[in-house]
Amino acid sequence: MTETLDRTRPPKRKTALIDCDIHNAVPSDAALKPYLSSRWRAHLETTGSRTYSPYVAGYVYPKVSPAGGSRLDSWPPSGGLPGSDLDFMREQLLDAYDIDYGILNCLYRAAEQRNEEFGAALARAVNEWQVEHWLERDARLRASITVPFESPEPAAAEIEQAAGHPGFVQVLLFPRTKEPLGRRRYWPIYEAAVRHGLPVGIHFASTTAAPITSAGWPSYYIEDHTVMSMAFQSQVTSLIMEGVFERFPDLRITLIEGGFAWMPPLMWRLDGLYHRLHAEVPHLTRLPSEYVRAHMRMTTQPMEEPGHPPHLLQLIDQLGPEMLMFSTDYPHWDFDNPRRAFQVRLPPELEEQIMYGNAQRFYGL
């Protein structure tokens, strides 16, 4: 549930806690300059950013507040953007909720650059910045590797470089791509991730300018936010049906900030169709739902909340208790408070799995 900062420290929790979705923000492009070569520094100064997603600003996060897509209280006193100040993040999140590990997903959009080499240079810079300003400064933090994922070969090269630092535990993509993510175009990314034992995270966001529904652009942000979960569903479908998990048996996928209530119905639909149409996809050897359970995990925020709260426990039972990993989405507007995120009290063993154990095993923490 949306929650502003509670400054009273809680009593020591019994359950350990991993937050699988925290957003650290690059304060400005200028902050990346120390990590860019002279060529790309000059490019940034003279040509600047040229993207193919003119609409992004208006529809990924709403201007629900003067903080844009962030919590009103999340602007650091030091100045700068929400999520850009580690000390303030410690105070508001890591210390306040006694978080054992936090996974940083920096949403800097290197992948939307139309100049592919510039995008790759920006991704390199973001990752070096993450190491220096975040990973080397707090032992609780881990991070996702920013990659120019629409340029899969350079993205794979970036994984090679960044994976050398043990703080990187994931590769980060977005669910709205130029082609469905199962297609061969993206396989170099999966090959590199698997080689380094890293899962591939897919996080709510976009770099493309394609309409988010098959009927074109919806009118309202609330629709954009709703149908983003459908972008996730079509990517899950693509990854399975293209045989990506047959080609990369060790590939693991994290679905981040996409919701999770839609997954059981999707598995049922896919399994039902597979029984009838498997002749079209003879490269598959298992039921679609088996690929989901073996290869995918989902973060909890934004959590769908049934009108009848016990339905949430039915849903988790349908999904499988191993599938969920807790996340706050700090510092964004729809932050989930770890102490109050669930509508119903979870059985202790399930709570431990979701708040800690599943992520601990998945990320090897």
Place this chain on the structure above:
Amino acid sequence: MTETLDRTRPPKRKTALIDCDIHNAVPSDAALKPYLSSRWRAHLETTGSRTYSPYVAGYVYPKVSPAGGSRLDSWPPSGGLPGSDLDFMREQLLDAYDIDYGILNCLYRAAEQRNEEFGAALARAVNEWQVEHWLERDARLRASITVPFESPEPAAAEIEQAAGHPGFVQVLLFPRTKEPLGRRRYWPIYEAAVRHGLPVGIHFASTTAAPITSAGWPSYYIEDHTVMSMAFQSQVTSLIMEGVFERFPDLRITLIEGGFAWMPPLMWRLDGLYHRLHAEVPHLTRLPSEYVRAHMRMTTQPMEEPGHPPHLLQLIDQLGPEMLMFSTDYPHWDFDNPRRAFQVRLPPELEEQIMYGNAQRFYGL
């Protein structure tokens, strides 16, 4: 479950039965000529059909058999297309399963014609053909009105014309449209439907050439079939968020052949977002899920089948027992046998609602 014809007549059922999705087929464009003016007959002969959906043939129904998207046994002995012969439909479906009422949804794509007037003339012809060849020939049959829905004013005029025949009980749209269905562009259709007390059905199909996912075209038919349910989800979202049900309080929507398991998660997501973002949609006065339950119904086929069958009863409980109306999708390849469609035995009262009562009340039969 997919089922071929069982020629042994069943013992008399205890439960009455309404089939809410039967496909009667226009045998060929020539069959429409008697219902076209000389101008449009000439147009058909000289210019012919010009559509903007070049991909439709390959992805709405698969060539799973020599029957295209239809059951192997559904070609009438008299010749012609599956679904084109009433006598054979009686034998295979209406009599075989002792169906009390059947709703015909003719999928003729008048709405994909690039010449809007020609599309309107074809829709008029299809509806006259339906009256003469179907509605006037079997008292069990009802039908949906074919409309050129991308031309909402002519579509509304067609509703005016066709609604004069009591056999028409619904207006038929498809879920992949040029704009989201909630937008004002489509309101003349809703206004006309409400004026005549007709629900608006949205049936699995497409007339547009826009990609079905926000990441473009998927590779496989099994993906097309899966993500079609997402086209439904985004249309439901649009209809609610645009305030269509505030503007037309008597509007009723039938979601046909789109699955139904995705609806509870969608309602939860929409309600949760509405609690936080209602300022963006101040024209709404109720929770999104309340609009769904008050204004929408869903047909059962293709039914999602949980791996653990009791989950189906949980799902129906989450959805609400009043929401579902049984359908076979005859003569298509994934036909549901009324005697075997459900994985689990339904409680008798629920079975009566789904197989008969909900549709009887909704369509006023």
